Amino acid sequence: MSAIRSIGHSVAQEIQSDKTLKRDMPLVPASSIAGRALVIVIAIMTFLACLTAGGAILVASASQGWRAEVSREVTIQIKPSAGQDINAQVAKAVDVAQKASGVAEAHALSKQESEQLLEPWLGNGLDLAELPIPRLIVVRMQNLKAPDIASLRDALAAQAPGANLDDHRLWLARLDTMADAIVIFALLLFLLMISAMTMAIGFATRGAMAGNREIIEVLHFVGAADSYISRQFQIHFLRLGLKGGLLGGALAALFFAGASALSAWWANTVGGEEIGALFGAFSLGPAGYGAILGVAVAVAVLTGAISGIIVFRHLRRLQ
């Protein structure tokens, strides 16, 4: 053993500077067919998870836009009644509305505007004077967080008793329900995909354990602790998870960037307007892209953590 013990400084220095020595190989083989397949599975799952998360973000932010838009606008309706001058009632209601606090603008729909509104149902050449059609006054509230609709309602009740105020609460509630349903559905899909991915990672880890049984045995015999071995597998799967997660996340980011560009291009077409109404400008914004990156990194961390737990439990069961 003296030969082993007596290490000369010159030899040591020569070796220290030896750059050709290969010494960085991970203990769990980095490349395998199963590993590549897992990267692809994780990439696809991450891509789909990012799509659902991005879709939910788009719908949630678009619905906030609708809500703000709709809640800033209220309508005063005046029904014609016998013996009442409807034009005078309309003028009075407009006057009351304009003077009410929190109101930015109020105007009665003109005869042409009313005809245009009813045209899809009643056709062209309509003479409103012959029909007992209610007159509408559009009131735009100031851009406040909570428009003061109650005081407008009170003022109308006191000064224009025939006027009926519609704050679109029912319509808003329906919009809210629809948007919330879409977001919840997207979240459920997201959770399902994460669950499926977790199971795929579990299977892949158990497969890797079986495939590397010899390595685990040798590591045990040379004195490796279970925690050390599970850490090696954890690092291995963290790498695979990062590769797959970043690949899937990058594809999802490209998809949203492409969709945003396409929606800008389609913006003036009829179909584009419909899509724009549902999803807004189809633009995720920095927070959305941040969320995609977050999902990709979370997938990698999840991959490492799940495999670490599975490997550690498996090793504990081994004799």
Place this chain on the structure above:
Amino acid sequence: MGIEVVRDLSFSIQAQSFQFLTGPSGAGKTTLLRLMLLSLKPTRGIIKIFGQDASTLDKDAITGLRRRIGVVFQDFRLLDHLTTYENVALPLRVMGRVEASYRAEVVELLRWVGLGERMNALPAVLSGGEKQRAAIARALIARPELLLADEPTGNVDPGLARRLLRLFIELHKSGTAVVIATHDLALMDQYGEARRLVVGEGRLQIFDGEFP
């Protein structure tokens, strides 16, 4: 319960001792080595290792004990994706030591066993003898208190076998207890003063000193 490979054996391996474990093929030499390495549990009986009853040890304690034991497997058990250098350095690496702290030591040992030019080679391109020497170097690198070697000279020429035996003897003189399982009589005769444990038909005979 399966067939008892070995039974009713009582022996002890003293610290800093040297012994050959011999006997015909299939007699249970490898089983005995595996029992000593704690990779097998006896169906009955007691194994005490480094003063501790093996049946009472938990996994962490077994890991701690294995770090005090060097082992050379008959089939080498080198990791195919690691170079010779990385394979030999493995016991030090799993202890959590920084690579730079053991590099010189590993390279020196590799040169000593004649693998200085094969440090970056993968096991797939090593000859049987080279694999054998790499496996021995891996067992020695952490300077174990007990060395268990299963047919360590089975794949090398007589000259190298003598050289490896000298290495084991030197290791023994530096304070390591050595158990070499072999049925190479010529090898055993080169170190006649070694104790011989002869296993056959499930039983063990012990001969101290010169073999009759």
